[in-house]
Amino acid sequence: MPKCTINGKEVEVKDGQTIMEAFYKTEEPIAHYCYHPGLSVAGVCRLCICDIEGNPRPQIACNTVVTEGMKVTNKSEKIKDGVKWVLDFHLINHPLDCPICDQAGECGLQEQYMEFGKYDPEMAEHKVKKHKVVDLGPTVVLDSERCVLCSRCVRFTDEVSKTSELGIFNRGDRSEIGTVEGKKLDNKYSLNTVDICPVGALTSKDFRFRQRVWYLKDSETVCNGCSTGCNVKVYFNKEGFFRVKPVYNEKVNGHWMCDEGRDIYKFLNKDARFTTGIVRQNGAQTEMAPGALAKELHKEIKAKKDQVAMVLTGQYTVEEYEAMVSSMVKEFGVTKIYHWVNNKESFDSFDGLLLRGDKNPNTKGLLQVLEKHQIKGVWGDLEAGLKNKSIKTLIVAGPENKAVFDNLESYVKLFSQAEHLVWLGAAKVDSLLSLNNKVSIVPLKTFVEKEGTFVNAAGLEQKFKRATTVVHEALTLTETAILMSGKNLTVPMAQIEKPAFLENKRRQDQVMLENRKKNEFVFKRGSL
Amino acid sequence: MSVVQKAGQSSKWYLPGIVTGLGITLKHMIKNIVSKKQMVTLNYPEEKYEYSSRFKGNHILTVKKDGNIRCTACMLCATNCPAECIKITADENPDPKVEKFPIAYEIDILRCVFCGFCEEACPVDAIRLGPEWQTPGLSGTNFTYDINHLAYRPSLKGGIQSHVDDEERHKEGI
Numbered sequence: 001m002p003k004c005t006i007n008g009k010e011v012e013v014k015d016g017q018t019i020m021e022a023f024y025k026t027e028e029p030i031a032h033y034c035y036h037p038g039l040s041v042a043g044v045c046r047l048c049i050c051d052i053e054g055n056p057r058p059q060i061a062c063n064t065v066v067t068e069g070m071k072v073t074n075k076s077e078k079i080k081d082g083v084k085w086v087l088d089f090h091l092i093n094h095p096l097d098c099p100i101c102d103q104a105g106e107c108g109l110q111e112q113y114m115e116f117g118k119y120d121p122e123m124a125e126h127k128v129k130k131h132k133v134v135d136l137g138p139t140v141v142l143d144s145e146r147c148v149l150c151s152r153c154v155r156f157t158d159e160v161s162k163t164s165e166l167g168i169f170n171r172g173d174r175s176e177i178g179t180v181e182g183k184k185l186d187n188k189y190s191l192n193t194v195d196i197c198p199v200g201a202l203t204s205k206d207f208r209f210r211q212r213v214w215y216l217k218d219s220e221t222v223c224n225g226c227s228t229g230c231n232v233k234v235y236f237n238k239e240g241f242f243r244v245k246p247v248y249n250e251k252v253n254g255h256w257m258c259d260e261g262r263d264i265y266k267f268l269n270k271d272a273r274f275t276t277g278i279v280r281q282n283g284a285q286t287e288m289a290p291g292a293l294a295k296e297l298h299k300e301i302k303a304k305k306d307q308v309a310m311v312l313t314g315q316y317t318v319e320e321y322e323a324m325v326s327s328m329v330k331e332f333g334v335t336k337i338y339h340w341v342n343n344k345e346s347f348d349s350f351d352g353l354l355l356r357g358d359k360n361p362n363t364k365g366l367l368q369v370l371e372k373h374q375i376k377g378v379w380g381d382l383e384a385g386l387k388n389k390s391i392k393t394l395i396v397a398g399p400e401n402k403a404v405f406d407n408l409e410s411y412v413k414l415f416s417q418a419e420h421l422v423w424l425g426a427a428k429v430d431s432l433l434s435l436n437n438k439v440s441i442v443p444l445k446t447f448v449e450k451e452g453t454f455v456n457a458a459g460l461e462q463k464f465k466r467a468t469t470v471v472h473e474a475l476t477l478t479e480t481a482i483l484m485s486g487k488n489l490t491v492p493m494a495q496i497e498k499p500a501f502l503e504n505k506r507r508q509d510q511v512m513l514e515n516r517k518k519n520e521f522v523f524k525r526g527s528l
Numbered sequence: 529m530s531v532v533q534k535a536g537q538s539s540k541w542y543l544p545g546i547v548t549g550l551g552i553t554l555k556h557m558i559k560n561i562v563s564k565k566q567m568v569t570l571n572y573p574e575e576k577y578e579y580s581s582r583f584k585g586n587h588i589l590t591v592k593k594d595g596n597i598r599c600t601a602c603m604l605c606a607t608n609c610p611a612e613c614i615k616i617t618a619d620e621n622p623d624p625k626v627e628k629f630p631i632a633y634e635i636d637i638l639r640c641v642f643c644g645f646c647e648e649a650c651p652v653d654a655i656r657l658g659p660e661w662q663t664p665g666l667s668g669t670n671f672t673y674d675i676n677h678l679a680y681r682p683s684l685k686g687g688i689q690s691h692v693d694d695e696e697r698h699k700e701g702i
Contacts, residue, residue, distance in 0.1 A: 097627075098602075099600055099602030099604065099651050099652070100600045100601070100602055100627050100628040125701065126701030127701055129698075132624045132625070132627065133624040133627060208620065209601070209618040209619060209620060209628050210618075212602075212603045212607070214607065215603075215607075
């Protein structure tokens with residue numbers, strides 16, 4: 001365990017760790033492109049140079065192992081000048097088309113330039129022209145002019161996805177990222193290359209030109225695409241959700257996430273959702289407030305206790321299952337509760353990295369709650385009960401993410417054998433609106449609109465917080481359970497001790513009122 | 529604070545004041561009849577005042593040499609707009625040299641405060657504030673100007689050409 005000093009801060013690192021990792025540990029700023037904590041060291045960008053005491057030349061931090069008593073700094077004039085020049089070299093052939101580049105706003109080049117660069121370019125030669133808008137595969141577009149050849153994407157396909165589609169071709173200033181002829185960048189993790197690209201060279205086809213990144217807010221949550229439960233950030237604004245990116249979690253997903261998981265934002269937006277409560281009877285359709293509809297169900301469930309059954313998918317939070325199952329068991333004595341498994345054949349499959357066959361985020365959580373209440377529903381019983389009409393009212397907590405339930409239509413057909421089908425769910429299922437029996441649809445909130453816990457396939461409990469609200473009328477499963485058991489919803493009283501605008505929540509560059517008054521350029525511009 | 533003047537003896541002599549006032553009016557009337565050119569007022573709906581060409585009126589989207597819209601849909605104008613009246617929808621252009629272009633560009637002119645920040649923010653001289661300022665409408669609609677109106681309305685005679693040309697910049701090695 002060698003100790004070293006980074007910019008005057010003493011830090012202890014593990015044996016064999018590099019200076020870069022010591023910089024990460026002390027949170028000292030250091031310029032770098034090619035180094036990525038999830039990939040091997042390449043040492044190609046030469047941006048992370050730093051001074052080591054007793055060493056006459058600057059060394060790169062990413063490929064120098066810490067030794068005992070090392071004194072490292074990147075604050076000296078020599079290093080600052082060096083970084084500036086390296087940046088200048090990186091930008092020699094960069095087209096500077098930030099206005100049309102999707103990465104602008106979260107670009108490594110922009111950030112490093114503002115932090116370490118700020119030079120006047122001294123290059124008088126013509127820029128080398130390369131290929132623009134190269135179609136690399138079904139998900140990614142390449143702009144080789146913007147590329148700084150950090151080789152992160154190449155190392156990713158070599159080391160993580162192990163598909164080796166990408167490579168660097170040609171030499172010198174004509175070097176370009178590309179795929180081997182006839183091969184496409186087409187694997188289940190391809191969009192990670194877009195995330196790790198420090199510039200706008202690789203852009204996602206799905207997100208391309210849809211929004212400028214500075215219009216988007218982000219919120220950390222847990223992906224509900226499969227039972228791995230990757231930690232993700234969802235990006236949204238008032239127009240809806242736009243993209244999903246992974247967040248580092250050593251225990252779950254590391255730095256990565258799969259391409260399938262990036263599509264989960266699509267079922268969060270309003271056009272893919274039920275927005276009001278719907279009651280269909282004899283082919284006639286009426287709209288209702290979801291709360292009122294859930295409350296109306298109370299009488300029916302109470303009256304027909306023995307003829308009520310419930311189907312749950314693994315797409316809700318532990319808290320919701322607990323509320324729903326306990327209200328069903330304790331309030332009504334309904335124990336016919338069944339677990340809906342969507343793809344039985346590939347349910348336990350795992351690709352070795354992240355993707356799991358169980359496409360529900362909280363199957364483990366559901367099974368735990370069912371076990372706690374000693375419910376052992378077998379799917380065959382439900383099918384038989386529906387056939388011999390012993391189940392007349394069926395409550396289904398349907399899937400949020402419709403895309404992973406391939407055979408949804410056939411299941412809807414099965415459920416429609418019940419006299420009255422109560423469908424609780426967020427995703428719009430069109431086939432429900434053409435059924436002839438009585439159907440009540442209560443719109444639910446998706447996982448980004450509520451707080452809760454998912455238990456992933458490894459048994460890890462992950463709490464997540466609310467990001468935003470898309471459908472304001474929609475209920476959570478907990479609220480539905482409360483309303484269905486005949487109670488009213490109570491508004492949790494906020495106990496505010498401190499003022500809502502907390503001192504420490506202020507942004508550092510936030511302009512306060514006293515300063516605003518002094519800003520004459522802004523406030524006295526009109527008085528000529 | 530208002531100053532209240534009490535009516536004194538002198539204010540009862542109002543007649544000389546009226547006569548002086550009428551005299552001034554008569555003088556101007558004769559002046560205007562004799563030399564019409566020096567008249568300071570306009571017969572408004574028929575005659576219109578010409579502001580200088582630098583006047584900041586309604587927006588113009590400039591066009592390239594080939595007649596296509598210059599705008600690259602970078603959204604800097606929309607970001608800079610204090611009234612939030614610009615709405616742009618970007619899309620991929622089939623021409624890889626152009627890459628990004630707006631398929632919809634709307635300005636809600638009733639919200640616009642004509643500050644000219646959009647013009648300042650634009651990196652490619654795609655939007656300008658033109659001298660046109662009289663654009664009444666018969667109803668409350670038609671005040672959201674779409675991309676065709678902004679770039680190709682009849683008064684622009686086929687579009688105003690932008691100063692910034694990509695081809696020329698590429699030839700210079702930028």
